[in-house]
Amino acid sequence: MSNGQEFIKNYKQGSDYAHGFVTDIETIDVPKGLSKEVVHFISKQKKEPQWMLNWRLKAFDRLQSMKEPDWQKPKYPKINYQDLYYYSAPKSLTDQPKSLDDIDPEIRKTYEKLGIPLLEQKKLAGIAVDAVFDSVSVATTFKDKLNEIGVIFCSISEATREHPELVQKYLGSVIPMSDHFFATLNSAVFTDGSFVYIPPGVRCPMELSTYFRINASNTGQFERTLIIADKGSYVSYLEGCTAPMRDENQLHAANVELVALDDAEIKYSTVQNWYPGDKEGNGGIYNFVTKRGACRGKNSKISWTQVETGSAITWKYPSCILQGDNSQGEFYSVAITNNYQKADTGTKMIHLGKNTRSKIISKGISAGHADNTYRGLVSIHPKATGAKNYTQCDSLLVGNKCGAHTIPYIENKNSTSEIEHEATTSKISDDQLFYCRQRGLNQEESVSLIVNGFCKEVLQQLPMEFAVEAQKLVGISLEGSVG
Amino acid sequence: MIDIKNLRASVDDKEILKGLNLKIGKGEVHAIMGPNGSGKSTLSYVLSGKEGYNVSGEIQFNKKNLLELNAEERAREGIFLAFQYPIEIPGVFTNNFLRTSLNSVRKANGKVELNAIDFLKIIKEKAKELNIGEEMLLRPLNVGFSGGEKKRNEILQMSLLEPSFVVMDETDSGLDIDALKIVSNGVNSLRDPERSFLIITHYQRLLNYIKPDFVHVLSEGKIVKTGDWKLALDLEDQGYGQFIN
Ligand SMILES: Nc1ncnc2c1ncn2[C@@H]1O[C@H](COP(=O)(O)OP(=O)(O)O)[C@@H](O)[C@H]1O
Ligand SMILES: [Mg+2]
Numbered sequence: 001m002s003n004g005q006e007f008i009k010n011y012k013q014g015s016d017y018a019h020g021f022v023t024d025i026e027t028i029d030v031p032k033g034l035s036k037e038v039v040h041f042i043s044k045q046k047k048e049p050q051w052m053l054n055w056r057l058k059a060f061d062r063l064q065s066m067k068e069p070d071w072q073k074p075k076y077p078k079i080n081y082q083d084l085y086y087y088s089a090p091k092s093l094t095d096q097p098k099s100l101d102d103i104d105p106e107i108r109k110t111y112e113k114l115g116i117p118l119l120e121q122k123k124l125a126g127i128a129v130d131a132v133f134d135s136v137s138v139a140t141t142f143k144d145k146l147n148e149i150g151v152i153f154c155s156i157s158e159a160t161r162e163h164p165e166l167v168q169k170y171l172g173s174v175i176p177m178s179d180h181f182f183a184t185l186n187s188a189v190f191t192d193g194s195f196v197y198i199p200p201g202v203r204c205p206m207e208l209s210t211y212f213r214i215n216a217s218n219t220g221q222f223e224r225t226l227i228i229a230d231k232g233s234y235v236s237y238l239e240g241c242t243a244p245m246r247d248e249n250q251l252h253a254a255n256v257e258l259v260a261l262d263d264a265e266i267k268y269s270t271v272q273n274w275y276p277g278d279k280e281g282n283g284g285i286y287n288f289v290t291k292r293g294a295c296r297g298k299n300s301k302i303s304w305t306q307v308e309t310g311s312a313i314t315w316k317y318p319s320c321i322l323q324g325d326n327s328q329g330e331f332y333s334v335a336i337t338n339n340y341q342k343a344d345t346g347t348k349m350i351h352l353g354k355n356t357r358s359k360i361i362s363k364g365i366s367a368g369h370a371d372n373t374y375r376g377l378v379s380i381h382p383k384a385t386g387a388k389n390y391t392q393c394d395s396l397l398v399g400n401k402c403g404a405h406t407i408p409y410i411e412n413k414n415s416t417s418e419i420e421h422e423a424t425t426s427k428i429s430d431d432q433l434f435y436c437r438q439r440g441l442n443q444e445e446s447v448s449l450i451v452n453g454f455c456k457e458v459l460q461q462l463p464m465e466f467a468v469e470a471q472k473l474v475g476i477s478l479e480g481s482v483g
Numbered sequence: 484m485i486d487i488k489n490l491r492a493s494v495d496d497k498e499i500l501k502g503l504n505l506k507i508g509k510g511e512v513h514a515i516m517g518p519n520g521s522g523k524s525t526l527s528y529v530l531s532g533k534e535g536y537n538v539s540g541e542i543q544f545n546k547k548n549l550l551e552l553n554a555e556e557r558a559r560e561g562i563f564l565a566f567q568y569p570i571e572i573p574g575v576f577t578n579n580f581l582r583t584s585l586n587s588v589r590k591a592n593g594k595v596e597l598n599a600i601d602f603l604k605i606i607k608e609k610a611k612e613l614n615i616g617e618e619m620l621l622r623p624l625n626v627g628f629s630g631g632e633k634k635r636n637e638i639l640q641m642s643l644l645e646p647s648f649v650v651m652d653e654t655d656s657g658l659d660i661d662a663l664k665i666v667s668n669g670v671n672s673l674r675d676p677e678r679s680f681l682i683i684t685h686y687q688r689l690l691n692y693i694k695p696d697f698v699h700v701l702s703e704g705k706i707v708k709t710g711d712w713k714l715a716l717d718l719e720d721q722g723y724g725q726f727i728n
Contacts, residue, residue, distance in 0.1 A: 434533050437555040440555055441555060
């Protein structure tokens with residue numbers, strides 16, 4: 001009897017993943033494995049100044065005495081770090097392209113297939129794009145226009161050469177070099193990523209966005225992003241991610257640091273659609289990412305919005321350190337897991353300043369045999385008088401072979417603070433599905449509609465241009481979850 | 484239009500419909516009355532393709548074998564069920580739901596899908612006829628709606644989708660007299676030689692407003708008596724006892 005309770009049918013094919021193609025280009029790879037030589041090699045490829053190389057080497061040394069953490073819920077087979085490549089770049093880019101027209105046509109095609117035009121004349125209206133292909137940034141659009149108002153938007157490699165004073169001042173200032181194993185690994189071997197600086201009082205007039213693409217096999221991607229919003233400035237930034245379908249698991253361990261000074265605001269949105277593996281759970285990306293923002297100035301604000309639909313394992317906690325008085329942190333999250341995907345995600349809100357406020361809205365959706373954990377920390381320090389937090393964690397189960405878990409940690413050291421926590425767990429009911437189908441929607445349209453309704457509060461936070469895409473992605477990632 | 488022969492439906496080992504026969508011609512309005520638990524809602528679900536029942540017998544709908552179609556295919560063929568208990572869907576705005584629904588039905592029937600602007604024009608007009616405020620369309624589907632609002636919302640969907648066969652399951656229960664009039668007007672304005680209705684109700688009072696061509700009494704999963712609208716008056720006077728052993 002096929003009623004909605006007896007869900008769990010086959011995810012049609014692994015090939016449902018629309019971004020699963022491989023681009024055939026010649027690449028330069030480093031020798032396999034993790035060593036001082038590799039660190040030297042990467043730094044040299046990037047033409048980095050000496051101080052940057054020294055910083056990397058220091059991280060490499062620290063790493064030798066560190067252990068991979070294993071407190072997370074999703075377990076994975078031991079990664080052999082000597083069996084990975086740490087750098088891969090399209091050969092055609094060894095001499096950086098002088099202009100967007102010099103980009104290898106194969107790479108340009110890749111981005112076109114992904115719906116990301118790199119040529120400025122074909123640009124998305126009002127969105128500046130930085131595109132990272134394996135280990136290098138291949139193109140940044142709209143640079144000149146942004147330069148006119150003093151906004152710096154470029155690859156992090158370029159920033160180490162062109163804006164060393166800013167990079168030296170802020171790199172590692174939010175995520176210390178030896179914070180934890182993956183952060184330290186990233187500090188030693190990070191390849192590329194974006195750098196953004198918004199000068200005082202400037203409201204960045206366009207969305208900034210970076211698209212990350214892993215192409216090469218057996219290659220870890222270790223990107224590094226640094227965004228600084230100077231006093232009274234505003235920026236909205238979006239990152240998107242895709243990868244080819246491969247049978248082996250691929251490691252992605254990024255570090256993202258945000259700094260907001262007095263009265264500044266950073267809105268950071270992620271639509272993560274790394275390859276999730278096939279329906280049996282083979283392959284897929286390990287997405288082990290460290291994202292942290294510091295509200296360093298008074299009245300500053302950092303808002304994280306994430307829509308996590310891809311990856312075999314997602315393990316990340318975009319966090320806010322609320323140092324400035326009256327500063328605000330927000331975390332809006334949708335995490336969807338289907339088939340054998342696993343997610344352990346959430347946030348940390350660290351209240352240090354007076355009257356700091358934080359808001360956490362988390363929507364976890366679990367289907368198939370997947371497992372979804374919200375893990376969050378709200379920490380109110382003794383000096384954070386008048387601090388407030390509101391947390392709402394909702395889980396939605398599709399079928400009865402999946403799992404959802406909510407693990408909120410609260411540390412309160414100030415009696416004047418207010419902390420509110422709400423949590424719910426629900427299921428898509430047969431009656432809801434039937435009601436939709438009686439009105440002409442098919443099974444998949446019905447699931448997509450109900451799940452989009454469930455996530456509405458979070459999806460609404462995305463920049464308009466991306467909200468529609470994200471809604472479709474929600475539907476696609478749950479295809480085949482009900483049958 | 485629809486021809487039901489020896490329809491049986493059971494859940495687990497419990498038989499609910501026990502050999503039901505019913506024929507409804509084009510443009511006809513039939514009423515089904517019957518005590519609680521006699522199988523009225525089950526009949527409405529089996530007609531509209533809800534899963535979870537073991538069904539045997541035949542249902543012909545416009546020459547098609549209805550039992551071979553799933554719920555959405557039946558909806559797209561023109562079958563509409565006004566639910567006894569409309570379902571809440573949090574976060575999905577009523578507006579958006581109605582447009583998605585209308586467009587899936589239109590698409591299946593080879594018609595162009597409506598954009599948001601054209602849709603709004605149509606829905607606003609229909610809502611007005613049913614005395615439904617626009618603010619209701621901006622609320623999540625049925626969430627926090629009063630009983631009367633939910634029922635009017637069902638009728639709104641009916642008038643939007645313009646189905647050819649409508650099953651109304653106790654749409655009148657819980658309506659005050661004003662709402663009852665609005666709902667009946669809505670139904671009457673859709674009466675059409677090409678459209679048939681099956682109206683399930685407990686009370687004769689609805690049938691004062693929507694005059695049926697035939698009235699059937701359902702008891703223990705079977706139709707035990709059929710007559711014209713005067714049968715409803717009889718039932719009101721004397722109850723179901725006379726038909727049930
Ligand atoms: N899903 C079900 N599982 C078990 N019994 C059911 C189910 N649905 C209906 N029934 C039983 O079948 C009988 C008829 O129910 P229903 O069709 O709702 O009656 P009515 O609408 O006439 O009040 C009742 O005894 C009810 O308890
Ligand atoms: Mg009933």
